[in-house]
Amino acid sequence: xxxxxxxxxxxxxxxxxxxxxxxxxxxxxxxxxxxxxxxxxxxxxxxxxxxxxxxxxxxxxxxxxxxxxxxxxxxxxxxxxxxxxxxxxxxxxxxxxxxxxxxxxxxxxxxxxxxxxxxxxxxxxxxxxxxxxxxxxxxxxxxxxxxxxxxxxxxxxxxxxxxxxxxxxxxxxxxxxxxxxxxxxxxxxxxxxxxxxxxxxxxxxxxxxxxxxxxxxxxxxxxxxxxxxxxxxxxxxxxxxxxxxxxxxxxxxxxxxxxxxxxxxxxxxxxxxxxxxxxxxxxxxxxxxxxxxxxxxxxxxxxxxxxxxxxxxxxxxxxxxxxxxxxxxxxxxxxxxxxxxxxxxxxxxxxxxxxxxxxxxxxxxxxxxxxxxxxxxxxxxxxxxxxxxxxxxxxxxxxxxxxxxxxxxxxxxxxxxxxxxxxxxxx
Numbered sequence: 001x002x003x004x005x006x007x008x009x010x011x012x013x014x015x016x017x018x019x020x021x022x023x024x025x026x027x028x029x030x031x032x033x034x035x036x037x038x039x040x041x042x043x044x045x046x047x048x049x050x051x052x053x054x055x056x057x058x059x060x061x062x063x064x065x066x067x068x069x070x071x072x073x074x075x076x077x078x079x080x081x082x083x084x085x086x087x088x089x090x091x092x093x094x095x096x097x098x099x100x101x102x103x104x105x106x107x108x109x110x111x112x113x114x115x116x117x118x119x120x121x122x123x124x125x126x127x128x129x130x131x132x133x134x135x136x137x138x139x140x141x142x143x144x145x146x147x148x149x150x151x152x153x154x155x156x157x158x159x160x161x162x163x164x165x166x167x168x169x170x171x172x173x174x175x176x177x178x179x180x181x182x183x184x185x186x187x188x189x190x191x192x193x194x195x196x197x198x199x200x201x202x203x204x205x206x207x208x209x210x211x212x213x214x215x216x217x218x219x220x221x222x223x224x225x226x227x228x229x230x231x232x233x234x235x236x237x238x239x240x241x242x243x244x245x246x247x248x249x250x251x252x253x254x255x256x257x258x259x260x261x262x263x264x265x266x267x268x269x270x271x272x273x274x275x276x277x278x279x280x281x282x283x284x285x286x287x288x289x290x291x292x293x294x295x296x297x298x299x300x301x302x303x304x305x306x307x308x309x310x311x312x313x314x315x316x317x318x319x320x321x322x323x324x325x326x327x328x329x330x331x332x333x334x335x336x337x338x339x340x341x342x343x344x345x346x347x348x349x350x351x352x353x354x355x356x357x358x359x360x361x362x363x364x365x366x367x368x369x370x371x372x373x374x375x376x377x378x379x380x381x382x383x384x385x386x387x388x389x390x391x392x393x394x395x396x397x398x399x400x401x402x403x404x405x406x407x408x409x410x411x412x413x414x415x416x417x418x419x420x421x422x423x424x425x426x427x
Contacts, residue, residue, distance in 0.1 A: 030082050031335075032106075032107060032110075034111040034112070035052070035113060037052050037087075037114075038087065038115055043244070050321040062074070112324070112327045113135075134154070136154070140289065142161050142193075143189075145372070150371075156376050159375065163194065163287055167198055168204075169400055175238075181237060182235075184240075186243060187219060195216075200418050213231055231264070238266070265284065271385070272294060285382055286385050286394060290379065301360065334359075364378070378402055404424050
């Protein structure tokens with residue numbers, strides 16, 4: 001009996017020693033994060049699911065302290081991340097209801113989400129009303145911070161302005177003697193804004209460019225026979241399209257089958273999402289809405305993200321994956337910066353730390369430089385799809401600095417473009 005007590009005493013002492021000396025992994029409790037992305041519908045495959053995958057990968061890695069520098073500390077501010085996943089499929093009205101449920105019923109501390117620009121425009125004022133910290137990770141419309149001012153809303157990815165201005169600069173660099181362009185874009189705000197920004201920027205760079213076709217088929221139409229016929233009958237040097245998701249993939253497949261891209265080069269501003277899913281025509285100009293996916297600069301953080309994503313999901317991460325990861329790393333940086341002033345930062349402390357924040361992601365440097373410090377600023381990158389060597393990649397890659405493709409803070413994008421892009425620094 002005496003020996004048994006001695007054994008138990010030693011065991012208890014060893015246990016207490018381990019507990020008291022081991023650093024707590026999540027000493028600060030839990031941070032509940034609502035994540036909203038397309039889990040069903042035409043946008044799920046190329047956009048929503050890759051974003052969800054990245055969220056799961058990053059949350060698990062942060063919780064287990066497996067991310068390299070500068071994110072090699074557990075969780076967010078020592079708090080374990082608890083993710084609440086919501087499907088973005090459905091109307092803007094439905095998404096507003098889901099958002100209210102996340103904040104008021106499920107009690108999330110922060111919401112990261114939204115691919116659709118329409119959903120972002122609907123959610124932003126509600127986030128402000130509820131005083132809910134919200135990070136928009138993907139949607140591109142510049143109207144969010146150009147038409148309103150928000151305290152509780154941030155966007156950690158660049159606006160669509162860099163897509164359009166970058167595309168215009170790229171095709172002029174690629175073909176200085178270009179004579180004509182066509183456009184096929186979805187008939188709603190995203191499609192019209194993307195085309196207007198692109199053609200306005202192109203006319204600043206090439207005032208004599210001829211527009212052969214301006215086509216705006218219905219959103220999610222899926223069948224483009226009539227439009228492809230128009231593009232074949234009246235050909236141009238380049239065909240611009242901001243189609244995304246199922247619409248973009250359907251257009252590429254149907255156009256390729258009819259030889260549309262044999263003599264005309266497509267500019268797909270969201271095309272990087274499909275480069276590992278489709279047999280894209282050689283030479284197609286692909287955008288990734290910034291320095292994401294195959295355009296992400298080499299770094300230890302990018303190597304970690306890319307290799308772990310491929311190992312887990314058996315396919316390379318495309319730009320929605322990168323942008324979701326970027327949102328989480330932005331939140332972690334802001335939260336832990338706020339902790340330097342307060343061990344238990346309030347929402348207002350985090351907001352103050354987030355404004356004009358600079359941080360790094362697998363896509364390189366991010367500056368929260370526009371929208372009074374609530375909107376990210378990054379470079380624009382374009383290249384051409386190629387299968388030389390037997391697997392999908394890009395060639396003729398060109399990078400445009402943020403100051404070359406974005407307006408100064410406080411200036412509306414289209415006004416800046418139509419005004420001649422004054423002050424652009426492209427060297």
